[in-house]
Amino acid sequence: MSISEKTFLENVCKYCINKYTISNNGPLIASLICQICKHEDMDVPAMQGILRIYINEHYSRSFAHCFNIYRGIIVDASLYQYALVNKPIENLFPIYIVDTTPPHIEYTIYNEIKKDFQIKFSDKFLENALKSIKENDPYSTKRFTLLEDSKKEELFFCR
Template sequence: MTLQKSKSIDTICKYCINRYQILNSAPILSSLIYQLGRKLQMDIPAVRGILYVEMNGYKRQYAHCFNVYNGQIVDSSIYQYALINKSIEYLFPLYVVGIAPSHIDYSINNEIKYECQFKFKDEYLSKILKDIKYSKDIEIERFTLLEDSKKETLIF
């Protein structure tokens, strides 16, 4: 992954986490990232799979949707599991771009075809990319379920 493309994907993930609810939004967020990537001439397909989190010698499994770019994981919604699993929230990063932490593993089951995804209007995608372009250093930090619920929802 080139540095410029990595920074673009990183900024898109930070923007999504800052702006949109992430709890129960993995499929729609992965569709949004895929469609934003298409506008930037980057293939970042949305996929369904299993998220494995190692804890105390065993692995917990979560059905999950995320993206992949050149074999690297792009996961903007992993933090939703921290919101619903307070006792192990420290195990979940805010997002993953590239290599996941050593205690987290992903398994891809299948791609979510574009025809089966929620379609965002081209004007909406362009607006997001314009916002991202003018948002230089997006700072994110851990947040609560209540703070997440106050964010904009992608389902309207």
């Protein structure tokens, strides 16, 4: 992955995290990332799978999760939703992942979320999102609370 591709994917993740509620929106965010990247001629399919967090050497937690893949590399903008509801282990969840997965996190892919089963975002909506991503580079990211997350736009209504 080139530096410009990585920077673009990081900015897409930051855009999604800063603008939209991430709690329980993993499939929607994965679909949005997939469709935004299609406008840039990048194939970043949405995937269904399992996210496993190793808490210590004898204990791990698993979560059904949706994320994206680009050239075999994980792109995950909705990972932090689990930190919001798992306060005792919130420090184990990065805000997003592009490229480097921490050693205590493991992804298992079950299948691709086919285009027919994704929420379809309008071309105008995707173009506006892409314009915002390119104009507002770089977005800042910081840890946030469930209350702060609930004040963001609901992605389901933005199609």
